[in-house]
Amino acid sequence: MLNVGLTGGIAAGKSAVARQLAELGAVLIDADAIARAVVEPGTPGLAAVVAAFGPGILTADGALDRPALGALVFKDTAAREKLNSIVHPLVRAEAARLREAAPADAVIVQDIPLLVETGQGQDFDVVLVVAAPLQERLRRMARDRGMNEADALARISAQAADAERAAVADILIENSGTVEELRDRVNEVWESLDVKSRAESKHAR
Known part of the structure; x- marks a missing residue:
């Protein structure tokens, strides 16, 4: 069993990464849900x-x-x-x-928006962080959530800074490109997690 903590700032693309990992075979535990x-x-x-x-x-x-x-x-x-x-x-x-x-033998992915803020990084075998540039996140929040810039910035400032998340990341997924680029990157990450999980499971036996 491999315990993966997944986090990222609001509108960075964490939910899209979580959905794809679940499609690929991860057991997804959604903290928001x-x-x-x-x-x-x-x-x-x-x-x-x-x-x-x-x-x-x-x-x-x-x-x-x-x-x-x-x-x-x-x-x-x-x-x-x-x-x-x-x-x-x-x-x-x-x-x-x-x-x-x-x-x-599962790869368990716990989707935790406030993983860094609540000091849970050390609870996982792997911490996966999704990141995107501030201006791109603001654009997504306006487009997808109808938020004005002041409200969006307030939400962002209530969370950990990008540098704080990056400091605890074992794997960083930069989501500043296309949907296809994100999918390719998540496929790469899944392969490494799956290999690690199999190795852990074999060692546990």
Whole structure:
């Protein structure tokens, strides 16, 4: 089994890399998807978030109002840290459960947007970082998410700097070119991960 941590700044292309790795055979554990699941209506996670931030972060039907919560936490470091202290332990526990259920020879890719910010780099056999130039990321955020530059920069500044991610990367994928170039690079990376996983599995026997 090979445990790979996948991360990258917003709009760098991490999700596209994650999808391709899953298509190639990786067992994908998506931290964002888990983070949404652990605060669904009726969960202890949502109850804890409401206790911390008040009922104003709920929609009329009792679900989490993500835009309202996002507006609170992205501009307030203390609020963001409080939210993370609630959600991150729940996400890690579920990720661990999924990891334990995977086949012994699997390449497990954990897609974790805040891997660097939460100090999880040392938890993985390989850390894979997807990067793209700032102006390209801003362009994608305007095109794909309808965000203005000020809001996009606020989101980017709330995350680790590119240099901080690069410092923990075992493999860096530069995503500044075409879709085809990205696919070719991910294919190369997958081959190296697959070889490493087979070697680890053989050694474990």
